[in-house]
Amino acid sequence: MPSLQVEGMTHYFGGLRAVHGYDLRVEPGQIRGLIGPNGAGKTTIFNLVTGRYTPTEGRITLEGEEITGLEPHKIASKGLGRTYQNLRLWRHMTVLEHVKLARYSKIGYGLVGAFFGTSRRHREEAEIEERANTLLELVGARHFADQVVTSLPYGAQRRVELARALATEPKILLLDEPTAGMNLEELVQMMDIVRRIHDELGLAIFLIEHRMKIVMELCDVIQTLVFGQVIAEGTPNEIQRNPAVIDAYLGKDVVT
Amino acid sequence: MGVESGAIPVKAGRMGSLVSKARAWYSGVPLLGWLLGVLVAVALEHILGRRVARALGMSKEPVLFGFVTMLRDPALLPSAVLYVLLIYLLPIAAVARLTAQLTNRLAATLLSLSSGVSSAVHLGLIYGALHLWSDLSDYRLLLVRLTLIAIMVTLSLNLVNGYMGEFSCSHPGFMALGAYTASVFTVILFVDDRVFGAPLLALPPLLGQFVFPIALILGGVVAALGALLVAVPSFRTRGDYLAIVSLAFMFIVKSLIENLEIVGGPRGLQGQPDWANLPTVFLWAVACIWIINNFVRSTLGKALNAVRDGEMAANAMTVDTRRTKMVAFLFAAFWAGVAGGLFAHVLRYVNPGTFDLKKLAEVLAMVYLGGLNSVMGSIVGAVGFNLLSEALRPLQIIKWMIIPVLLILVMIFRPTGLIAFREFDVQELIRPKGEPQQH
Numbered sequence A: 001m002p003s004l005q006v007e008g009m010t011h012y013f014g015g016l017r018a019v020h021g022y023d024l025r026v027e028p029g030q031i032r033g034l035i036g037p038n039g040a041g042k043t044t045i046f047n048l049v050t051g052r053y054t055p056t057e058g059r060i061t062l063e064g065e066e067i068t069g070l071e072p073h074k075i076a077s078k079g080l081g082r083t084y085q086n087l088r089l090w091r092h093m094t095v096l097e098h099v100k101l102a103r104y105s106k107i108g109y110g111l112v113g114a115f116f117g118t119s120r121r122h123r124e125e126a127e128i129e130e131r132a133n134t135l136l137e138l139v140g141a142r143h144f145a146d147q148v149v150t151s152l153p154y155g156a157q158r159r160v161e162l163a164r165a166l167a168t169e170p171k172i173l174l175l176d177e178p179t180a181g182m183n184l185e186e187l188v189q190m191m192d193i194v195r196r197i198h199d200e201l202g203l204a205i206f207l208i209e210h211r212m213k214i215v216m217e218l219c220d221v222i223q224t225l226v227f228g229q230v231i232a233e234g235t236p237n238e239i240q241r242n243p244a245v246i247d248a249y250l251g252k253d254v255v256t
Numbered sequence B: 001m002g003v004e005s006g007a008i009p010v011k012a013g014r015m016g017s018l019v020s021k022a023r024a025w026y027s028g029v030p031l032l033g034w035l036l037g038v039l040v041a042v043a044l045e046h047i048l049g050r051r052v053a054r055a056l057g058m059s060k061e062p063v064l065f066g067f068v069t070m071l072r073d074p075a076l077l078p079s080a081v082l083y084v085l086l087i088y089l090l091p092i093a094a095v096a097r098l099t100a101q102l103t104n105r106l107a108a109t110l111l112s113l114s115s116g117v118s119s120a121v122h123l124g125l126i127y128g129a130l131h132l133w134s135d136l137s138d139y140r141l142l143l144v145r146l147t148l149i150a151i152m153v154t155l156s157l158n159l160v161n162g163y164m165g166e167f168s169c170s171h172p173g174f175m176a177l178g179a180y181t182a183s184v185f186t187v188i189l190f191v192d193d194r195v196f197g198a199p200l201l202a203l204p205p206l207l208g209q210f211v212f213p214i215a216l217i218l219g220g221v222v223a224a225l226g227a228l229l230v231a232v233p234s235f236r237t238r239g240d241y242l243a244i245v246s247l248a249f250m251f252i253v254k255s256l257i258e259n260l261e262i263v264g265g266p267r268g269l270q271g272q273p274d275w276a277n278l279p280t281v282f283l284w285a286v287a288c289i290w291i292i293n294n295f296v297r298s299t300l301g302k303a304l305n306a307v308r309d310g311e312m313a314a315n316a317m318t319v320d321t322r323r324t325k326m327v328a329f330l331f332a333a334f335w336a337g338v339a340g341g342l343f344a345h346v347l348r349y350v351n352p353g354t355f356d357l358k359k360l361a362e363v364l365a366m367v368y369l370g371g372l373n374s375v376m377g378s379i380v381g382a383v384g385f386n387l388l389s390e391a392l393r394p395l396q397i398i399k400w401m402i403i404p405v406l407l408i409l410v411m412i413f414r415p416t417g418l419i420a421f422r423e424f425d426v427q428e429l430i431r432p433k434g435e436p437q438q439h
């Protein structure tokens, strides 16, 4: 059974057809790449899969279970984690609070625990905190735990977002340009981390990326999207040699 | 030139070192020590206050730290200042410092027993001080109770406007619902009333203390139901509907009560039993602070902050944002309702005119003065605003120029309020403090 499967997904923004007849099949443990020029509809695909928008047409399943049209928080708690192209962190909250909060749907102590500070709540909060610290360790942000997130360097903020997504216990992780705006050092670090979470947690990963080197190195299979439609799908080698891709995308942009 | 510019830093330096010396001198005093100092000062006023006041040329103890006295009769300014110094400041400073070693050891012992025990002892001291202080005049007793109620209202509104980042205007409406529900309940059941007739249940007055919580909770529940009417349309879609819907709700509640003859219409409802005494109000305020603080420090409660700082991301991180908003809003309304019930029973009279725009302005002022997203901020905001408002009362109309100007100044220099975005960590507050540094 594929981790994530999308069949015949089409989405309109008013008159604009942002995604057209999109199909996807991500196998467990696979790393998938999605490339394409600006405005091709890549982020829109993420927003559709995560439930932010409901597709005009099409069917989305997560490990065989249909999730089309569900609310984002329900989809997320079923095992779909994501990060954002432009960071979406909570500006008054600490790093640790970010990661803890992503375990919201797993909290069992309920309002009684929240209001009266029951022993069950203290136990669960301690567990959540331990788990959050492990994840922060994994992305190398443990030492920032008690800082407000806006005080962190940019690269570290991206890693916090990653840890937060991991805290939802995803079966598949969606990364929207995880290295956007990073310097070389941060970029190398991020690639290491992505590899490590893939190996250690055994997740499937689906990522959008503009830097070809990264996509080519990390991904098993890559899709190229142009004007909302997939024009090519294949291994990094196949994609690099595909004339349509070179024409539409690689040729014009940089082959870095 | 050279001499002057040299002299000023020296002077500032001396002042600065004096301040830092005093700070170091007192850094080793735990909260327990301060509370003991306050208790001693208040007890001192009980015993010597009248005599000291007479000796200083005043007819009786200044009722509110001398502010009212000196504003009424500026000639008494030195006496009032001297009184505050002799009765409050010096004894507090002396007791806090002299007992520091003892109170530190005591604080450590209490904390080692359990933080619950330690909190209870601290609360006991606070209550003792409030009790003795308000024992000296009915005015003080009223002020203390109304201030405690104001803390509840402020804190519960902070939940919505600060922690959750929405803008709600319906708190006076929720207070009104709570006030009227609780009043109707107690008046029908337990009071021989003109409108409602003989009491349905003739209880010995002592039992009232046990029934009163039911009346208050009922008031809270009705307020929460009212909140549901506001929340359903406001939180269904994104956008700033809450401010408008909640404002409308406040006016609707007010005019509804005004037109309800059975509860007295615009004339109001009176004759509530005298159950909202100081210990009762104090306990409810403590419960309110404790429960709300528990909530906002839990991960479930932190979801409010995430909704405020980025609802979309919160939703994508498994947070049921609509449920979160609903729960917080109803919860806040519940406490406003309870506070309303207490309010009606403190004044033993309630009329719909109380819960109008002026009330709203007051509550908002207390929230934003004290600080958003902060339990301590709401306590400071409510206490500060109430004391200020009472202290400046002799200035009459000018008071309503000074208070807004102060608010504007706070907004300019501290846009989120005096103590914003701070955790209220009881453990940290009640812990013993280290030995003062040696010099």
Ligand SMILES: Nc1ncnc2c1ncn2[C@@H]1O[C@H](COP(=O)(O)OP(=O)(O)OP(=O)(O)O)[C@@H](O)[C@H]1O
Binding pocket: A013, A016, A018, A036, A037, A038, A039, A040, A041, A042, A043, A044, A045, A085
């Ligand atoms: N909420 C929206 N309403 C209307 N149009 C939208 C909306 N979101 C995206 N679009 C449009 O849909 C198209 C695809 O946008 P999308 O953000 O998915 O592109 P992208 O491939 O992620 O581009 P980039 O590489 O710049 O991130 C664009 O033309 C964009 O203007």
Ligand SMILES: [Mg+2]
Binding pocket: A042, A043, A044, A085
């Ligand atoms: Mg994009």
